[in-house]
Amino acid sequence: MKPTRGSSRSATFLLNSVDRLGRTINPKVLAVAHEIGPRAVAYAERLLGDAALTMNLFEEAAAAVSEALKRKTSDARPVRDLSAYLYRTFLRKVSLARGKQARLETSLRNEARTQFLARQASEAEISLLFDEVMATYDKVTQQIVYRRLEGLSWKEIATEFGIATHAAESRYSRALGHARRLLHIRRRTT
């Protein structure tokens, strides 16, 4: 017989006779699930903070217990306390989900921290780079760099200093390249 979805005992607690993976829930398990379900789900919801996830886990636990019950009946090893068995299964699933959530949160936090530190380091390096240029290069090169920072085009810069566009570009990249190399060497030696 095809299992039906949507059987319910109370207005607040609804449990289907199949779980979301399509596994049938044994009628005995379903009855026990309706007894312990509301309290168990409310408790787990406080731990996980997600009503839908909690309900899914409870449904999965009920389906898993139904499967186990089938096996144990054929082994002639009956389950003594079905409600305790279901509750333990559910708690195990909740605990696994909590662990997963915690690992995900930690990994996200670590990733954000790594990115933040990398960004800070690169900003500090660039500040040093420009300071180095301003401390070591001549007046014209310094002004070319300032003008470039403020968005002037190479043509505009070249016209102001009466030099070729290529010369302005070359002064700028030489200064930055030299400062970059200097900083790199200093970082390796300190």
Add this chain to the structure above:
Amino acid sequence: MPGARSQSAKRTKKPLSEEKLLALGRKHFSEDFPNAERRGCPPKDQLRSLAEAPHKAKESALNHISSCSPCYRDYSRFLKARKARLQSKLARGK
């Protein structure tokens, strides 16, 4: 091979784009040296002359803007005003 780390999973440091480099440099000079009391700041005329006539500019003013954010911001304003003036002159000439 199963279990082997794929090449794409390796992290490589991306080179910084020119725009990003310039933005960080601009931020550095305009924010990292607050000088709220304006100690040792040159008169505005000197900053204006630095922006408008770079050859005639005083070296002391040039050295100062590399370590004073308020003066750098003033200098930046003068540069932008000059650029706008030149562009409008160019547009009128066409």
